[in-house]
Amino acid sequence: MNLIDTTAAAAAGARSPLEIAGTEPPRSEAKPSPAKPSLAGLDRAGLADALAQIGVSEREQRMRVAQLWHWIYLRGALSFDEMTNVGKGLRDKLSAAYTLDRPEVVVEQVSNDGTRKWLLRLPPDIAGDKPHDVEMVYIPESDRGTLCVSSQVGCTLNCSFCHTGTQRLVRNLTSAEIVLQVMVARDRLGDYPGRDRAVGPGLPTEGDRLVTNIVFMGMGEPLYAYDSVAKSIEVLADGEGLGIGKRRITVSTSGVVPEIEKLGREVGPMLAISLHAVRDELRDELVPINKKYPLKVLLEACRTYPPASNAKRITFEYVMLKGVNDSPADAKALVKLLAGIPAKINLIPFNPWPGTKYECSDWETIEQFSDIVFRAGYSSPVRTPRGRDILAACGQLKSETEKLSARERLALRAMAAAAE
Numbered sequence: 001m002n003l004i005d006t007t008a009a010a011a012a013g014a015r016s017p018l019e020i021a022g023t024e025p026p027r028s029e030a031k032p033s034p035a036k037p038s039l040a041g042l043d044r045a046g047l048a049d050a051l052a053q054i055g056v057s058e059r060e061q062r063m064r065v066a067q068l069w070h071w072i073y074l075r076g077a078l079s080f081d082e083m084t085n086v087g088k089g090l091r092d093k094l095s096a097a098y099t100l101d102r103p104e105v106v107v108e109q110v111s112n113d114g115t116r117k118w119l120l121r122l123p124p125d126i127a128g129d130k131p132h133d134v135e136m137v138y139i140p141e142s143d144r145g146t147l148c149v150s151s152q153v154g155c156t157l158n159c160s161f162c163h164t165g166t167q168r169l170v171r172n173l174t175s176a177e178i179v180l181q182v183m184v185a186r187d188r189l190g191d192y193p194g195r196d197r198a199v200g201p202g203l204p205t206e207g208d209r210l211v212t213n214i215v216f217m218g219m220g221e222p223l224y225a226y227d228s229v230a231k232s233i234e235v236l237a238d239g240e241g242l243g244i245g246k247r248r249i250t251v252s253t254s255g256v257v258p259e260i261e262k263l264g265r266e267v268g269p270m271l272a273i274s275l276h277a278v279r280d281e282l283r284d285e286l287v288p289i290n291k292k293y294p295l296k297v298l299l300e301a302c303r304t305y306p307p308a309s310n311a312k313r314i315t316f317e318y319v320m321l322k323g324v325n326d327s328p329a330d331a332k333a334l335v336k337l338l339a340g341i342p343a344k345i346n347l348i349p350f351n352p353w354p355g356t357k358y359e360c361s362d363w364e365t366i367e368q369f370s371d372i373v374f375r376a377g378y379s380s381p382v383r384t385p386r387g388r389d390i391l392a393a394c395g396q397l398k399s400e401t402e403k404l405s406a407r408e409r410l411a412l413r414a415m416a417a418a419a420e
């Protein structure tokens, strides 16, 4: 499910008045040095492997992993020199072999309402190929800050209302690349102990953290990148590090039914379903994966989602499309469909993008729809469009940065293979 729009404001050359690009990076942002791998974003097993590579004995690894974990994830360290409880000899060895680099921030945009959007550049898979750009959006409220992260570059699913669906899939992100999105956001917001905390309109005023919640609603279908998403959640939720509990992490799926139960059983985050229609015929068009996993099957998977309870409700996302899915009859059918599921319904005013055939429902229609749902006992907040001035609102995400054709990529791969 795609919550954010990053319609290539950057790539297309559009400039928000508040866009910050090519600015001096804050203290928290390291320059990329591709020759050495970064330890930032790795899980404990990955850190142990990295330590083994530089000769740290198995006996010592556990303690060293704990130290690295603390510095990387709790303190947001950017240099091994900051790790004052790690001996100088090991720090030197670590610096010689590794970095703590984050992906490069290509563009940062700050909306009038405090929403922030970052375009991150990931190194290409092979030398000479184009780098991959992914975007993430930070949505602040008074008592929380939600970061919307991507799980894939592009998407295969072609949901007809979604701009990202018009971009072909390039690849799944790794778990480290998902974790790094969160780390970059914290870097940019000064959201680590002892850092200069960002100030500005719209930022949370309660609590001691600016990034408190994560939603997998950026580019891609997270359950098609299951392994990366599952592993990244374990790193994000670790109480000795980034400490974003699983109740504050939501995975939004278009309905990859076989992975829903597995996600609940193995990982246990909050679940959101990109629903958008109450009849198979319409959902087949809006969310084509419905042809494979129709509503009955999908809702059964929700009914039996292991972590779901009245305290941990499943969110059903419903984008309001004028004259398509927004009638009172649709609202009543929605209520009926969700009977017996601990649910909340999130109504999303559609954000049009160039070339779309859909329009957003009138405000009056949205209110009427919301009333019916509310009277049936469901919480049904209408999501206020955020970040419209920086094209960061729902349903419009599209990176225009992956322009190499499949043939060009194959040719590059062949050249790289030949050179090996």
Ligand code: SF4
Pocket (backbone or CB within 6 Å): 001, 002, 155, 156, 157, 158, 159, 162, 163, 164, 165, 166, 218, 219, 220, 221, 254, 274
């Ligand atoms: S095409 Fe569908 S699954 Fe893919 S990002 Fe858009 S809404 Fe999500």
